Amino acid sequence: xxxxxxxxxxxxxxxxxxxxxxxxxxGKTTAEDLxxxxxxxxxxxxxxxxxAGIKYIPSNTxxxxxxxxxxxxxxxxxxxxxxxxxxxxxxDTYFSMARGNAxxxxxxxxxxxxxxxxxxxxxxxxxxxxxxxSHKAVNEYKEAKALGVDTVPxxxxxxxxxxxxxxxxxxxxxxxxxxxxxxxxxxxxxxIAELKSAGASWIQFDEPTLVLDLDxxxxxxxxxxxxxxxxxxxxxxxxVETYFADVPAESYKTLTSLxxxxxxxxxxxxxxxxxxxxxSAGFPAGKYLxxxxxxxxxxxxxxxxxxxxxxxxxxxxxxxxxxxxxxSCSLMHTAVDLVNKTKLDSEIKSWLAFAAQKVxxxxxxxKALAGQKDxxxxxxxxxxxxxxxxxxxxxxxxxxxxxxxxxxxxxRRKPPLVLDWMPSRRSSTSRPSHDYNWISEEEYVSAIKEExxxxxxxQEELDIDVLVHGEPERNDMVEYFGEQxxxxxxxxxxWVQSYGSRCVKPPIIYGDxxxxxxxxxxxxxxxxxxxxxxxKGMLTGPxxxxxxxxxxxxxxxxxxxxxxxxxxxxxxxxLEAAGIKVIxxxxxxxxxxxxxxxxxxxxxxxxxxxxxxxxNCEIQDTTQIHTHMCYSNFNDIIHSIIDMDADVxxxxxxxxxxxxxxVFREGVKYGAGIGPGVYDIHxxxxxxxxxxxxxxxxxxxxxxxxxxxxxxxxxxxxxKYAEVKPALTNMVxxxxxxxxxxxxxx
Numbered sequence: 001x002x003x004x005x006x007x008x009x010x011x012x013x014x015x016x017x018x019x020x021x022x023x024x025x026x027g028k029t030t031a032e033d034l035x036x037x038x039x040x041x042x043x044x045x046x047x048x049x050x051x052a053g054i055k056y057i058p059s060n061t062x063x064x065x066x067x068x069x070x071x072x073x074x075x076x077x078x079x080x081x082x083x084x085x086x087x088x089x090x091x092d093t094y095f096s097m098a099r100g101n102a103x104x105x106x107x108x109x110x111x112x113x114x115x116x117x118x119x120x121x122x123x124x125x126x127x128x129x130x131x132x133x134s135h136k137a138v139n140e141y142k143e144a145k146a147l148g149v150d151t152v153p154x155x156x157x158x159x160x161x162x163x164x165x166x167x168x169x170x171x172x173x174x175x176x177x178x179x180x181x182x183x184x185x186x187x188x189x190x191x192i193a194e195l196k197s198a199g200a201s202w203i204q205f206d207e208p209t210l211v212l213d214l215d216x217x218x219x220x221x222x223x224x225x226x227x228x229x230x231x232x233x234x235x236x237x238x239x240v241e242t243y244f245a246d247v248p249a250e251s252y253k254t255l256t257s258l259x260x261x262x263x264x265x266x267x268x269x270x271x272x273x274x275x276x277x278x279x280s281a282g283f284p285a286g287k288y289l290x291x292x293x294x295x296x297x298x299x300x301x302x303x304x305x306x307x308x309x310x311x312x313x314x315x316x317x318x319x320x321x322x323x324x325x326x327x328s329c330s331l332m333h334t335a336v337d338l339v340n341k342t343k344l345d346s347e348i349k350s351w352l353a354f355a356a357q358k359v360x361x362x363x364x365x366x367k368a369l370a371g372q373k374d375x376x377x378x379x380x381x382x383x384x385x386x387x388x389x390x391x392x393x394x395x396x397x398x399x400x401x402x403x404x405x406x407x408x409x410x411x412r413r414k415p416p417l418v419l420d421w422m423p424s425r426r427s428s429t430s431r432p433s434h435d436y437n438w439i440s441e442e443e444y445v446s447a448i449k450e451e452x453x454x455x456x457x458x459q460e461e462l463d464i465d466v467l468v469h470g471e472p473e474r475n476d477m478v479e480y481f482g483e484q485x486x487x488x489x490x491x492x493x494x495w496v497q498s499y500g501s502r503c504v505k506p507p508i509i510y511g512d513x514x515x516x517x518x519x520x521x522x523x524x525x526x527x528x529x530x531x532x533x534x535x536k537g538m539l540t541g542p543x544x545x546x547x548x549x550x551x552x553x554x555x556x557x558x559x560x561x562x563x564x565x566x567x568x569x570x571x572x573x574x575l576e577a578a579g580i581k582v583i584x585x586x587x588x589x590x591x592x593x594x595x596x597x598x599x600x601x602x603x604x605x606x607x608x609x610x611x612x613x614x615x616n617c618e619i620q621d622t623t624q625i626h627t628h629m630c631y632s633n634f635n636d637i638i639h640s641i642i643d644m645d646a647d648v649x650x651x652x653x654x655x656x657x658x659x660x661x662x663v664f665r666e667g668v669k670y671g672a673g674i675g676p677g678v679y680d681i682h683x684x685x686x687x688x689x690x691x692x693x694x695x696x697x698x699x700x701x702x703x704x705x706x707x708x709x710x711x712x713x714x715x716x717x718x719x720k721y722a723e724v725k726p727a728l729t730n731m732v733x734x735x736x737x738x739x740x741x742x743x744x745x746x
Contacts, residue, residue: 482507
């Protein structure tokens with residue numbers, strides 16, 4: 001019985017790639033130095049999987065930024081503004097597309113389906129020229145082969161690539177991106193030919209868009225694409241991989257009828273109904289089924305007995321020699337290795353499996369299915385499952401009663417405060433690192449106080465209207481709250497890539513959630529004492545904490561979210577009592593968590609919006625409630641955003657080429673305060689006053705002056721002060737310029 005891993009984390013157990021990337025971007029190391037780190041990481045990953053007994057080991061899943069941008073490079077689909085002149089795409093062009101440079105902005109970045117991972121959105125049009133411009137897939141296959149590891153090269157499938165793209169600037173909004181299929185397939189054929197020549201026997205096409213609601217035209221594109229590739233693929237075993245949700249019945253029919261395809265991969269963790277399709281609708285004779293039974297998106301140890309039972313039922317349908325045990329998706333969405341220092345006690349640790357442990361689980365299931373069951377390993381797993389179910393640490397009856405009592409009210413506040421000014425606002429500030437125990441807690445508090453004083457003084461010098469204290473958490477807002485809420489555990493090295501070099505440490509929600517003590521009141525109150533200007537209290541909202549954590553899988557997600565909402569509600573009320581009159585409750589991940597299937601949208605949006613309203617339902621109407629969202633497509637949920645009932649929402653806008661404004665041009669009325677971002681904070685590029693003023697004027701064409709706020713796209717913690725100061729100076733200057741123009745026009 002064979003085993004397969006869809007993909008693996010890239011950053012390394014100690015974030016080696018992160019530090020190498022940032023050193024390269026800062027000009028401290030060379031491209032050769034960066035590639036040496038990458039080569040060593042790839043070698044260790046391939047060796048680890050080979051040593052664990054995995055048969056189908058992926059290659060070309062390693063990336064300096066993201067796999068979609070890698071595909072854009074492979075296809076030579078570089079927008080004209082980057083002045084690429086052809087040939088093999090180098091790192092300068094690659095990173096300019098991802099991050100922008102001194103003269104041109106970056107390409108749009110958005111969420112990878114419903115995860116916290118991001119990708120760079122391809123910009124395509126009828127005049128896009130495609131050419132084979134990055135040999136990364138072939139080079140990495142050869143690299144692994146030279147180490148004695150025969151891998152399965154992984155490519156983003158041609159149809160999913162186009163469906164994840166957008167019309168380039170200046171191209172009609174309704175341009176049919178699938179019309180470019182015939183233009184990109186010749187490049188795919190070149191790649192396939194080189195892989196065959198290099199000795200590849202398998203190739204994996206990731207076509208995750210097959211789990212979406214696709215019309216007949218889009219489904220027909222899959223059939224056309226693989227029919228066109230069939231002759232090129234001759235002699236190869238071809239796996240088409242899907243993940244993150246069920247494959248709809250019509251998509252399943254299309255997928256299992258594709259020409260030249262040998263195997264099909266399904267997520268059987270989040271796609272439980274797909275299992276029914278395989279057993280009831282039938283499975284093509286002689287084809288392989290890659291069964292994703294080990295969860296690639298969460299960190300709980302697999303219930304091996306249940307998974308083995310599922311595999312045995314599939315074996316009866318597809319045959320023993322055609323069933324491959326797999327992860328549900330790439331393991332890049334989990335932390336790397338539980339063996340690393342985790343700050344976890346032994347009981348909770350026994351309930352978990354990070355990427356390295358999941359590789360072992362996949363192999364153990366494959367061996368058990370082949371009659372080589374490791375009885376001791378399975379027994380230890382069963383004991384851990386039983387321990388988690390019976391542990392008193394998991395259940396808090398008081399919390400469960402409070403959450404159950406939420407039913408029957410929509411938890412709306414009084415009418416929102418009416419704004420009569422156009423402030424400029426700073427999202428968040430740079431902050432000192434306290435990742436490791438290099439200093440005492442007293443020294444840390446003293447350093448943070450000093451840093452907040454500097455931040456407040458800087459914002460006053462810049463003449464920003466509403467200030468922030470710099471969010472004095474140790475590393476990440478969600479991690480910060482996870483450390484202070486009961487029912488959460490956290491790790492020392494449980495890093496997960498979000499985009500590029502950006503890594504986060506998602507907390508682990510293992511039990512019922514409550515707030516034992518105030519979490520931010522001390523810092524907010526201290527910061528407010530330093531200024532006469534409004535100082536925002538900064539909190540992360542319940543939906544974002546949920547979506548950016550590893551969430552318990554033994555109760556519905558909405559129940560956990562309501563518990564978090566009640567905990568944040570206490571913090572909001574304590575902030576107000578401490579004199580904080582502007583409180584921001586970020587819901588950056590609300591759109592991210594939207595289910596991939598439309599039939600599930602209404603239920604999710606109902607409990608997600610309700611959770612936000614719970615947090616501030618008893619706040620006085622003289623206290624201003626803000627929220628923030630970023631890096632997703634918000635236009636399709638704008639009415640739910642309005643229903644959140646916040647006084648002010650700040651929302652990413654500039655990186656997505658002001659796509660948000662189109663919803664207001666189309667007639668949607670928004671009466672509360674709103675701050676569409678005026679510049680991209682994920683790029684080192686500093687926008688000019690004129691550029692920002694131009695963006696503000698575009699906003700004023702569709703929004704009233706008395707509701708518009710001026711702010712960056714998102715928080716500034718990824719930027720250096722040398723970038724922050726001039727960018728904010730220009731932002732404030734632009735706001736003042738527009739104010740003067742509006743005043744003179746009266």
